[in-house]
Amino acid sequence: MAAPPGLRPIGPATYELGADYRPGMRVPVRVFAGENLLAEMDEQVFVQAANVATLPGIVEASFCMPDAHWGYGFPIGGVAAVAVETGVISPGGIGFDINCGMRLLSTNLTWGKLKPRLPGLMDALAARVPAGVGSRSDVRISRDEFREVLVSGAVWAVRNGYGTGEDLEHTESGGCFTDADPERVSERAVERGFRQIGTLGSGNHYLEVQLLRPEGVHDAELARAFGLDIPEQVVVMFHCGSRGFGHQVATEYLQSFLRAMPKQFGLPIVDRELACAPFDSDQGQDYFAAMCCAANMAFANRQVILHRIREVFSDVFRRASEELEIRTVYDVSHNTAKIERHLVDGAERRLLVHRKGATRAFPPGHPELPAAYRGTGQPVIIGGSMETGSYLLVGVDGGKSSFFSTAHGSGRRMSRSRARKLVHGAELRDRMEKRGIAVRAASLRGLAEEAGLAYKDVEEVAEAAEVAGLSRRVARLVPVGNVKG
C-alpha cells in the first residue's frame, strides 16, 4: 500500500492523516476511499494533499476524493476551503482547465430506435462538434463579443439562440459566475480562446452517447426526477472546459503569483505549483475575477455544444429536438473556486472552496439549487473511462463532511505514456467497436492514452463516495458511442 503509516480510519471509507505528518500543515488530510482505491493511490497524493494543508487560511482539512490521483500542486480530486478574510487563492487548486465539467442530457429515444442510426449519428456528432488539438469553432464572434461571453457565460449562449432557459436552470450557478471581470483578462488569453466556443478539445475530453440499462438504475425515484425513466433510454454525456482561454488565464496568473509570492506576499513556496495570493489582495481578486471569466467561457462552450447535439439528433432522426425531448439533466463543474457558506464548528462562515477534479454536491433543500432539484439534491455527474461506464449521483446531507464535494471521474491509475506503451490506438478502437461502442477519435494516440485500463474502477469510486456519505448513486450509464477529442 502506498498510503503512509500515519493514515488511520476515522469512519466508513474515510481516513485521516494528522497535521503532524509533515511540517507546516495547518489542518489534517482527510481521504475518502475504499480499500482498493486507497491501495492504488500514488504516494504523492498524500504528499500533495499535505502541501495543500499548509496553505494560509485553510479550514477543517485538506480533502482527497475517492478518485484522487497525483497531479501538479493539488492532487486531482483535491478539495480545500479557505477563509475568505485570511486565506489564499491558488490557481493550482483549480487546474489549468478552469471549469472543466460534465453535462448530461436526457432524450426520449430508446436503444431500439437509435441502434440502426448509430453510425450516422456518431459521424454527424464528430463533424458538428469540433474535437482534437487546436480545434476551432464555427461560432464566429468578435473579440468584443467574446468579452460578453466572459461576463454572461451560458446566458450569452441562450440569448443568442443556443438553448433554453431550462438549460440554464439545470446548470450550476445558472451557467454564469457573477464575479467575472474581463478587464482582469489579458488580450493574449482572449486571442487564444475567442475562436474555441463550441469545441470539445482533446486529452480526456469526450462526448458520449450512453444507455440507461434497467440494471443500471440504483434509485428509480430519483432517476425519474432527473428525467431518466425509460428502459434502454438514450442519454448524452460530455466533458470539456474553458479550452485555451482558461489555460492562458491560469498560466499567466500562476507565473505572476510565483514572482510575487516571496517578496510581495511574504509567503513561502512549498511547491511552485501551489503558487497563491491572499484572496483579499488585489492580485487575488484579479485572478478570481479572471477565473470567473474562464468559468463562464466553459459554461458557454458546453451550452453551444449542447445546441449542436440537438441539431445533429434533429437531422439524423428527422424530428425537431423538442420532439426528441433533449433536455439538460445537469451541467456541473469540477475545476473551480467558489465563495460558499458552510458550517464550521457550528458557525456559518464564508469560504472560498477550491475543487480541483472534484464535484460540488449540494444536498436536498440547499437554497442554491433550482426548484426542480430542491427536493432531490443536486445531480452529480461522474465520467468513467470510455470503455466502462459513467455514473449519475446525487448530493446528500452527509456531504457536509467535505464542504459538499464528491468525486468527478474514475481517476487515472496509469500515466499517459505507460498507457500508450500498453495499448495500440487502432486495436483499442477495433476492440471497442466489437463490443458495440462506436468510436470517432481525432487522434489514435490520444485514444490509447484514455484506454479503460488507465483508469480506476468507476464502480469503486461511486461506491466509495456513497459509503463515505458524500453522495448517493442514482444510475449507471453505459457507452454505445464515443467522440474522443
Place this chain on the structure above:
Amino acid sequence: MQANYEFLDAVTSDLCFVARADTLEGLFAAAADALVSLMVADPERVRELEEQPLILEEPDLELLMLGFLNELVYLRDADQLLLRPKQLRIHREGSPRLEARLVGERFLPQRHQIATEVKAATAHGLRVAEGAGGWEARVTLDV
C-alpha cells in the same frame, strides 16, 4: 553530449520530460524539441517558413524555462504556429534574459499529424540545473 530529451512515467495525469544539453542554450532548445514532439506527430516535417523574435526576462532560470515553453504553447494554440528556437541566447547577468529567433510553420491539417494538446507547462517539480554532466531540466506538462 548531444542535446536530447526523454519522457518519464513520473506523473499519472500529465506528461513529464527530462532534457539535457552541454549548454544552457542547448537545454532550452532540447526542451522546445520535447514540447514540439508532443504537439505534432512528425516534427521533422515542420519547415522554416515563419519566424518571430522572442525576448523574455524572469527572476530565475526555472521561471524563464516556464515562460519560454508556455510562449511556444501559446503560439501553437492562439496562432497555430509550430515554432522552435533557431538562434537563442541567454544572458545571466542579473535576472536571466532570453533572446531567441523562433522559426517554424503554421499548422496545416493536410501536412501535419496532430498529436497531443498541451494546456500548459507547469511549475510542478520544475528544475533547471547544471551538474557534472552538463545542464538538465525537468518539466511537467499539463495535457
